[in-house]
Amino acid sequence: MPDTYNAVVPTCPTEIAVSLRGVVFGYDRRRPVLKGVDMDIPRGKVVAIMGGSGCGKTTILRLVGGQLRPQAGHVVVAGREVPKLTRDELFALRRRIGMLFQFGALFTDMSVFENVAFPLRENTDVPEELIRDLVLMKLNAVGLRGTARLRPSELSGGMARRVALARAIALDPMLMMYDEPFAGLDPISLGVVGQLIRKLNDALGITSVVVTHDIYESLKIVDYIYFISDGKVIAQGTPEEVRVSSDAYVRQFVDGAPDGPVPFHYPASGLAEDFVRVA
Amino acid sequence: MLLEPISHGLRRIGRGTLATITRLGFTTRFFLAVLAHSGGALRRFNLTLREIYFSGVLSLVIILVSGLFVGMVLALQGYEVLNRYGADESLGIMVALSLVRELGPVVSGLLFASRAGSAMTAEIGLMKTTEQLSAMEMMAVDPLARVVAPRFWGGIISMPLLSALFATLGVFGAYLVGVKLIGIDAGAFWGNMQAAVDFRVDVVNGFIKSAVFALAISLIAVFEGYNAQPTAEGVSTATTRTVVASSLTILALDFVLTVFMFRGIGSR
Numbered sequence: 001m002p003d004t005y006n007a008v009v010p011t012c013p014t015e016i017a018v019s020l021r022g023v024v025f026g027y028d029r030r031r032p033v034l035k036g037v038d039m040d041i042p043r044g045k046v047v048a049i050m051g052g053s054g055c056g057k058t059t060i061l062r063l064v065g066g067q068l069r070p071q072a073g074h075v076v077v078a079g080r081e082v083p084k085l086t087r088d089e090l091f092a093l094r095r096r097i098g099m100l101f102q103f104g105a106l107f108t109d110m111s112v113f114e115n116v117a118f119p120l121r122e123n124t125d126v127p128e129e130l131i132r133d134l135v136l137m138k139l140n141a142v143g144l145r146g147t148a149r150l151r152p153s154e155l156s157g158g159m160a161r162r163v164a165l166a167r168a169i170a171l172d173p174m175l176m177m178y179d180e181p182f183a184g185l186d187p188i189s190l191g192v193v194g195q196l197i198r199k200l201n202d203a204l205g206i207t208s209v210v211v212t213h214d215i216y217e218s219l220k221i222v223d224y225i226y227f228i229s230d231g232k233v234i235a236q237g238t239p240e241e242v243r244v245s246s247d248a249y250v251r252q253f254v255d256g257a258p259d260g261p262v263p264f265h266y267p268a269s270g271l272a273e274d275f276v277r278v279a
Numbered sequence: 280m281l282l283e284p285i286s287h288g289l290r291r292i293g294r295g296t297l298a299t300i301t302r303l304g305f306t307t308r309f310f311l312a313v314l315a316h317s318g319g320a321l322r323r324f325n326l327t328l329r330e331i332y333f334s335g336v337l338s339l340v341i342i343l344v345s346g347l348f349v350g351m352v353l354a355l356q357g358y359e360v361l362n363r364y365g366a367d368e369s370l371g372i373m374v375a376l377s378l379v380r381e382l383g384p385v386v387s388g389l390l391f392a393s394r395a396g397s398a399m400t401a402e403i404g405l406m407k408t409t410e411q412l413s414a415m416e417m418m419a420v421d422p423l424a425r426v427v428a429p430r431f432w433g434g435i436i437s438m439p440l441l442s443a444l445f446a447t448l449g450v451f452g453a454y455l456v457g458v459k460l461i462g463i464d465a466g467a468f469w470g471n472m473q474a475a476v477d478f479r480v481d482v483v484n485g486f487i488k489s490a491v492f493a494l495a496i497s498l499i500a501v502f503e504g505y506n507a508q509p510t511a512e513g514v515s516t517a518t519t520r521t522v523v524a525s526s527l528t529i530l531a532l533d534f535v536l537t538v539f540m541f542r543g544i545g546s547r
Contacts, residue, residue: 065417091419098417105414119418122425164414171418 016076017043017175017207018064023073025059033059035231036073046201046208048218050253051228052262057211058102060228061177064209065097066090078174095123098168102180104160106152112139112163113148119170138166142196158189165196175207176200182214190214194221215254219243227253229262309502312423313431320428330433334395338441341394342387346445349382350374350452357453358461370463371472374453379476379485380541383446385533388492390445391438392525396500399430400521403504404514412505427501434497435490442489484540491532496525 018041026032033056041047049057062068063075066082075082080093106115116135120126126134139145142162152160161181168176178197182190198221201208212218218225219239227235227250235242235250242250252260268274320327353374361367403426406412412422450472457463476482500521507517 067413067416091421094417094419099414101410101414103409105410107411107414108409119420122418122420167418 015043016040017078018209019074019076020060020063021074021076023060023063023070023075025056025063025068025070029071032071032231034063034070037228037231037233039226039233041207041209042224043207044201044205045223046198046210046221048210048212048222048225049228050211050213050215050218050225052213055228056231057213057228058179061099061179061209061211064175064177065094065099095171096174097177098171098173098175099177100161100164100168100179100181102183103157104152104164106155106160106164106167108152110152111148112144112150112152112155115152115163116167116170119167123171134170135166138170139163141169141200142166143192156189158185158192161185161189161193162196165193165200169200169204172204173206175209178208178210178212180212181210182212182217190217197221213253215256305506306498306502309505310498313428313498313501316421316424317428317432319424320432326425326429327432327436330429331437334391334399334430334433335437335441338391338394338437339444341390342441342445343448345386345390346378346383346448347452349386349445350378350449350454351456353377353382353449354453354456354461358457358463367461367463368467369471370453370457371450371468371470372475374457375450375472375476376481378446378449378453379481380488381533381537382449383442384485384489384492385529387442387445388438388489388496388529389526391434391441391493392496392500392529393522395434395437396496396521396525397518399434399497399500400504400507400518401514403427403430403501404507404509404517407505407507408509408511408514422505427505431497431501434500435493438493438496439486439489442492443486446485480541484536488533488536488540491536492529495528495532499525499528 018039020037020039023034023037024032025034037056037060039049039060049060051057059068063070064077064082066085069083077093078096080089082090082093085093106112107118110118113135116138117131120131120134136145136148139148142165144159144162144166147155147159147163152163155163165181176197181193181197185193194217197208197210200206210218210222219242222239224238225236225242226233229249235245235247237245242254245251245254249261251257252262258264354370357370357373357377358367361369361373403412406422406426412426415422415425454465454468458465458468503517503521503524507513
């Protein structure tokens with residue numbers, strides 16, 4: 001573990017795969033998205049990060065993957081402080097991280113087979129015969145070996161998500177990140193993707209971070225949940241703790257209440273002021 | 280009171296100038312980054328070859344048909360003027376010089392920007408919008424090396440070849456109209472052309488022009504695509520910017536290059 005990390009975060013144990021400490025980030029310096037996020041993702045666990053749209057969930061994944069740099073704080077993955085890595089070190093780390101994007105992000109000019117083979121061909125010197133076997137194995141793991149010759153445009157949303165999952169695990173990552181894996185899926189596909197996340201995590205012995213706002217599916221498959229609001233972690237716990245939580249924000253999220261700590265109305269001037277005002 | 284509109288105008292000019300300089304700076308940095316990532320595109324030449332197919336081979340129809348018609352129209356109009364002075368046998372010279380020096384590089388450049396440049400921008404912009412570039416980055420693959428550099432070099436290689444084909448088909452079109460339709464002597468048409476067109480001065484300079492245009496169009500196309508806002512409107516705006524910026528750049532560069540290349544050539 002680098003000295004800089006030990007100096008600043010001396011208590012980070014080796015069983016923590018990802019650690020965020022006091023992370024501040026904003027796409028615009030005047031409006032920070034994250035205002036001091038603290039979070040630990042234990043090895044071998046499936047952890048969900050939940051929160052309303054635009055609260056910074058996906059931003060956390062991009063910070064962990066080194067696509068964004070925090071304005072303050074520490075992002076540590078596998079004992080390495082991500083913002084301090086050189087380009088080569090960052091690429092070496094990314095080879096150990098798989099990421100499933102919201103709508104799969106499959107390469108539309110390639111077939112399903114070529115999509116899954118892409119990280120293998122680009123990052124390894126594995127012979128083509130072995131690549132073929134590996135690709136078919138990964139596709140078989142997500143139940144889509146029969147789609148190898150299809151184009152991404154011929155797949156349903158759920159199938160595209162599963163192919164993208166096969167591609168993400170092609171290099172046998174130690175950490176999998178899922179960005180809204182349940183968005184826009186029918187109930188069957190949603191259940192399939194949820195079970196795949198859990199089974200792959202346990203079978204491959206990896207760590208998984210799931211960014212989502214699907215509370216019901218998440219409660220079924222994850223080990224721990226972080227709730228983000230207003231740029232901070234405002235609640236956390238196991239699925240059992242979340243189910244019985246009396247925290248107002250968690251309750252609003254679990255019950256799907258339209259009004260609560262997250263208001264129904266966007267901040268505006270008084271009703272009378274807007275409607276009574278004479279043009 | 281009077282100073283207010285003046286200072287407002289000056290502020291606007293200043294902001295516009297700063298924005299233009301900033302964009303030029305970004306483009307230059309982007310160009311250097313693309314060059315730095317070009318090793319892979321040239322080593323794995325199959326990636327570049329694929330882009331040559333998409334931007335070059337698939338542009339053949341529009342380039343060849345346009346070249347043929349431009350040559351035929353040039354012959355008709357040129358004959359009309361030359362005939363007044365009894366110089367109709369110089370038609371071959373006029374057509375060949377116009378096509379090789381000017382119309383070949385410029386018109387094929389404008390067509391290339393509209394057909395291939397806009398496609399390059401839209402493709403890269405859509406890859407960005409659908410997070411394909413982000414996915415590539417997360418797979419430890421640099422999109423500049425894997426996506427941008429092959430397209431950039433594909434454009435640079437294919438555009439001068441298209442320009443040469445445009446000029447060739449133009450000359451053929453002029454032959455059809457001048458010799459076959461109007462009845463100019465074929466020997467005079469080809470012989471005068473051969474005597475007047477200089478390989479180094481005309482053909483090589485025309486080729487250099489098209490290579491410079493190719494560099495400008497390819498750079499603008501990949502820059503606009505890579506820096507497009509990741510929305511439908513952003514990709515549409517970037518595609519439009521590619522066509523407009525490429526076309527204006529071609530015309531401006533053509534004037535500058537012509538001044539340097541053909542100054543005083545007419546007196547030889």
